[in-house]
Amino acid sequence: MENNLEHNPYFQDLPEEIKKENRHISKVFFIFAVAYVISLGFLLTINAFLYAVDIPERADYIIRSIISASHTPLIFLLMYLGFRKIPSAPHPKSDEMNITKLIGFLCVCVFLMILGSLVGNYATKLVCLITGKNQANIVSDIVKSMKPLEIFILAVIMGPIFEEIVFRKLLIDKLARYGTVFACVVSALVFGLYHGNFEQFFYAFFVGIILSYVYCVYGKIIYPIVLHIVLNAIGSFIPLIIGLGETSEITSSQTIYMYLYILSFLIGGFILVSKFRQSLFYLVDGTLIRPWVVLIKNPGFICTLVI
Numbered sequence: 151m152e153n154n155l156e157h158n159p160y161f162q163d164l165p166e167e168i169k170k171e172n173r174h175i176s177k178v179f180f181i182f183a184v185a186y187v188i189s190l191g192f193l194l195t196i197n198a199f200l201y202a203v204d205i206p207e208r209a210d211y212i213i214r215s216i217i218s219a220s221h222t223p224l225i226f227l228l229m230y231l232g233f234r235k236i237p238s239a240p241h242p243k244s245d246e247m248n249i250t251k252l253i254g255f256l257c258v259c260v261f262l263m264i265l266g267s268l269v270g271n272y273a274t275k276l277v278c279l280i281t282g283k284n285q286a287n288i289v290s291d292i293v294k295s296m297k298p299l300e301i302f303i304l305a306v307i308m309g310p311i312f313e314e315i316v317f318r319k320l321l322i323d324k325l326a327r328y329g330t331v332f333a334c335v336v337s338a339l340v341f342g343l344y345h346g347n348f349e350q351f352f353y354a355f356f357v358g359i360i361l362s363y364v365y366c367v368y369g370k371i372i373y374p375i376v377l378h379i380v381l382n383a384i385g386s387f388i389p390l391i392i393g394l395g396e397t398s399e400i401t402s403s404q405t406i407y408m409y410l411y412i413l414s415f416l417i418g419g420f421i422l423v424s425k426f427r428q429s430l431f432y433l434v435d436g437t438l439i440r441p442w443v444v445l446i447k448n449p450g451f452i453c454t455l456v457i
Contacts, residue, residue: 163439178324179450183457185228193221219304222312229320239327243369244432254421259357261418266353274348306387310378317341318365318374329436334362367432
């Protein structure tokens with residue numbers, strides 16, 4: 151006789167439990183959505199004001215840079231205030247971090263970053279093919295419009311710190327009650343969507359799962375912050391400093407960078423495949439048997455996806 155747990159009344163979420171957790175999820179994502187809209191509205195309002203008034207070019211650039219830098223910190227502040235009365239579920243620390251493991255996770259992230267970039271590029275080409283319109287490389291255009299110091303401050307330092315606090319610390323602390331897999335995937339999904347373009351969505355989603363896993367298993371937000379900082383430095387700041395792609399001539403520093411990049415990719419792929427089964431040992435179950443069913447029908451989550 152077939153043993154189907156989903157149709158066994160003893161292995162189903164109770165209606166009152168679903169109702170309770172549905173309210174919890176709604177609060178979490180409505181607060182995130184409101185924080186995002188307020189922060190984006192603030193950003194657009196200030197930019198509209200700057201377009202309307204006559205400001206010296208240097209001052210205009212500085213003000214825009216400051217406003218851009220305040221986007222994610224403002225989301226963090228609003229989420230922090232809104233989350234104070236929402237209970238957090240502790241996710242038990244399952245393992246100890248060391249430098250070898252940290253480098254290993256960095257290599258895995260590089261592997262997924264390259265893989266995600268390839269998927270994002272093909273997805274962009276597919277959209278262009280379907281719509282019949284050419285789409286510029288948004289990420290490349292943004293980086294080219296920024297100065298090295300601005301990239302270092304915004305993309306390498308401030309971005310990773312506040313994004314990890316928002317998407318890993320704050321969000322996962324509220325979702326950990328539904329288990330490690332649920333918290334990691336949902337956090338990574340929202341993190342990917344937050345970037346707002348195909349070029350970044352897939353690799354942000356893939357890498358976001360690893361960063362979330364590191365936070366859940368090793369228990370300290372500093373670990374994903376360090377990984378995020380190094381990844382952003384590898385992906386944007388270092389290529390700019392060594393002049394990668396600017397000329398046809400390949401320098402020694404560019405050669406070293408490319409060899410290390412390829413080596414990290416190969417090591418990361420090997421670690422991901424060989425250590426996958428071991429990672430399952432550290433996964434924690436949640437309070438709901440089928441949290442995904444509750445999530446996809448949740449108004450707060452739907453609102454976040456739409457925004």
